[in-house]
Amino acid sequence: MFLHGTSRVNEQGHLEIGGVDVVELAKTYGTPLYIYDVALIRARARAFKEAFQRHGVRAQVAYASKAFSAVAIVQLAAEEGLSLDVVSGGELYTALAAGFPPERIHFHGNNKSRDELAMALEHGIGCIVADNFYELELIEELAASCGRTVPVLLRVTPGVEAHTHDYILTGQEDSKFGFDLNNGQADEAFRRVMASAAFQLLGVHCHIGSQIFETAGFVLAAQKVFAKLAEWNKEHGFVPAVVNLGGGFGIRYTEEDDPIPVTAYVDCIVEEVKRQAEACRLPLPEIWIEPGRSLVGDAGTTIYTIGSRKEVPNVRTYIAVDGGMSDNIRPALYGAKYEAALANRVFGEPTEVVSIAGKCCESGDMLIWDIALPEAKPGDYLAVFCTGAYGYSMANNYNRLPRPAVVFVENGDAQLVVKRETYEDLIQYDLPLKTKVKK
Numbered sequence: 001m002f003l004h005g006t007s008r009v010n011e012q013g014h015l016e017i018g019g020v021d022v023v024e025l026a027k028t029y030g031t032p033l034y035i036y037d038v039a040l041i042r043a044r045a046r047a048f049k050e051a052f053q054r055h056g057v058r059a060q061v062a063y064a065s066k067a068f069s070a071v072a073i074v075q076l077a078a079e080e081g082l083s084l085d086v087v088s089g090g091e092l093y094t095a096l097a098a099g100f101p102p103e104r105i106h107f108h109g110n111n112k113s114r115d116e117l118a119m120a121l122e123h124g125i126g127c128i129v130a131d132n133f134y135e136l137e138l139i140e141e142l143a144a145s146c147g148r149t150v151p152v153l154l155r156v157t158p159g160v161e162a163h164t165h166d167y168i169l170t171g172q173e174d175s176k177f178g179f180d181l182n183n184g185q186a187d188e189a190f191r192r193v194m195a196s197a198a199f200q201l202l203g204v205h206c207h208i209g210s211q212i213f214e215t216a217g218f219v220l221a222a223q224k225v226f227a228k229l230a231e232w233n234k235e236h237g238f239v240p241a242v243v244n245l246g247g248g249f250g251i252r253y254t255e256e257d258d259p260i261p262v263t264a265y266v267d268c269i270v271e272e273v274k275r276q277a278e279a280c281r282l283p284l285p286e287i288w289i290e291p292g293r294s295l296v297g298d299a300g301t302t303i304y305t306i307g308s309r310k311e312v313p314n315v316r317t318y319i320a321v322d323g324g325m326s327d328n329i330r331p332a333l334y335g336a337k338y339e340a341a342l343a344n345r346v347f348g349e350p351t352e353v354v355s356i357a358g359k360c361c362e363s364g365d366m367l368i369w370d371i372a373l374p375e376a377k378p379g380d381y382l383a384v385f386c387t388g389a390y391g392y393s394m395a396n397n398y399n400r401l402p403r404p405a406v407v408f409v410e411n412g413d414a415q416l417v418v419k420r421e422t423y424e425d426l427i428q429y430d431l432p433l434k435t436k437v438k439k
């Protein structure tokens with residue numbers, strides 16, 4: 001078992017995070033419970049920023065809030081001097097409600113609605129990452145109606161397809177996102193944006209995938225982006241102010257994962273951008289990245305209470321917890337793997353191999369297959385590690401399970417930052433059936 005950040009085992013054999021006993025947190029706030037190690041998030045944010053500072057380049061590290069969006073995490077991102085990537089009106093609303101500086105917000109998405117774009121313009125957000133021709137039309141209309149020029153990046157698909165541990169070249173990019181670099185779409189988008197007074201073209205954005213462990217895909221993406229920028233510079237005199245190479249930096253969920261340090265991604269990105277800018281005789285643009293998972297993933301731990309046990313003789317033992325695919329859909333959706341421990345007996349000797357089942361009415365609702373644990377009894381607490389990214393943000397109310405609370409811990413202090421949903425919350429938008437009027 002690998003303890004991340006400030007996690008340790010205290011004298012009672014309990015898991016402690018941020019100087020706070022997790023068993024006490026479970027008793028106070030109930031389970032399932034998401035716990036975030038704030039010091040670890042700060043450390044990750046600083047590592048990214050300092051890596052750029054060491055190179056002496058202008059850069060923005062934008063937290064991709066899709067990984068975990070809530071007022072408190074957005075405020076923490078602001079405190080740490082990050083920028084923010086939002087991908088919907090809801091994420092934008094959260095950011096604005098949290099008081100995040102609008103000029104440091106970047107708005108993504110492959111189908112932003114007119115209302116979402118109007119909201120972004122009204123609040124003067126930093127830039128819109130324009131994804132498609134329909135969106136360019138909407139922005140143009142909105143800009144005309146409010147007499148504004150809108151800062152945009154063009155999202156391009158570079159024909160680099162990144163997989164978890166691998167990347168392959170695709171001649172023809174098959175993606176719902178962005179303007180294809182290879183088939184003329186990106187050129188057409190560039191011409192339209194340059195021809196219209198509605199836009200201020202800052203530069204180009206691309207994002208090659210998520211949970212990537214190698215730097216080669218980023219290098220290749222940078223090369224493809226600069227090849228296009230060089231063309232646009234030569235033919236139209238365009239000088240990009242910004243190149244955004246997205247997020248996707250991998251983290252360690254289990255011992256099968258072997259991520260490189262965040263600094264290694266930054267080093268390779270900066271070096272390649274410098275090399276390319278020089279080769280294309282372009283001034284060095286500001287470099288933007290958008291990490292989500294690598295800022296918050298391993299800072300999150302979910303605590304469950306163990307309930308029922310079912311033996312299938314000679315096959316396996318199922319241990320059920322009080323959450324599941326409703327608070328962590330990643331195992332069901334991607335076959336994602338996690339490590340876990342009994343939070344109230346962390347270093348108890350493993351005595352059996354069990355499989356951790358969620359409580360949703362789906363056979364596929366399994367959190368972990370075949371994990372060695374000390375004998376788990378009803379009422380024990382299970383800690384599942386590295387649930388900080390795409391856990392709460394993809395949580396749902398399947399089977400009408402209320403979404404768990406979220407607690408931040410730091411320096412021995414715990415703060416509730418998202419309340420647990422109640423049954424009343426679950427039916428708050430339900431309306432009763434209309435009574436039929438008898439004739």
Ligand SMILES: Cc1ncc(COP(=O)(O)O)c(C=O)c1O
Nearest residue numbers: 064207210247248290291292293
């Ligand atoms: C455009 C964009 N930027 C940033 C991210 C963040 O990715 P990750 O959480 O893997 O760093 C994503 C998600 O994959 C994305 O689609």
Ligand SMILES: N[C@@H](CCCC[NH3+])C(=O)O
Nearest residue numbers: 066210211330334389390
């Ligand atoms: N939600 C995914 C990653 C998608 C990232 C957003 N483009 C995950 O949990 O791994």
